[in-house]
Amino acid sequence: MLYNxxxxxxxxxxxxxxxxxxxxxxxxxxxxxFSSIQFSxxxxxxxxxxxxxxxxxxxxxxxxxxxxxxxxxFDLTNIFESNQKGK
Numbered sequence: 682m683l684y685n686x687x688x689x690x691x692x693x694x695x696x697x698x699x700x701x702x703x704x705x706x707x708x709x710x711x712x713x714x715f716s717s718i719q720f721s722x723x724x725x726x727x728x729x730x731x732x733x734x735x736x737x738x739x740x741x742x743x744x745x746x747x748x749x750x751x752x753x754x755f756d757l758t759n760i761f762e763s764n765q766k767g768k
Contacts, residue, residue, distance in 0.1 A: 692721040713738040728754035 684691040696717045716739070721732040733749040 688725060690721070690723045690725065692719075694719040713740055715739065730754065 682693040696719065697715070698717075699714050701713075715736055717734050717736040719732075719734040721730060723730040723732075730752045731749070732752070733747065736746045736748075737743070738746075
């Protein structure tokens with residue numbers, strides 16, 4: 682799901698799968714089905730982006746795993762162009 686205008690961009694991406702949780706699960710080898718929602722909210726003027734995902738392994742009692750990322754985009758082409766002109 683995507684929403685986009687001249688100020689912001691919003692992305693939601695639901696996923697379902699089978700994978701290893703990466704931590705011990707009582708009474709199981711660690712492989713479980715999971716669902717996840719990946720999300721992203723980007724403010725375009727300054728290039729600030731909040732993203733992450735919420736993941737839940739099914740079949741046992743566990744709180745969701747939440748990952749948050751905050752990033753800033755920037756353009757390196759001006760730096761590389763100025764280095765080329767100096768040669």
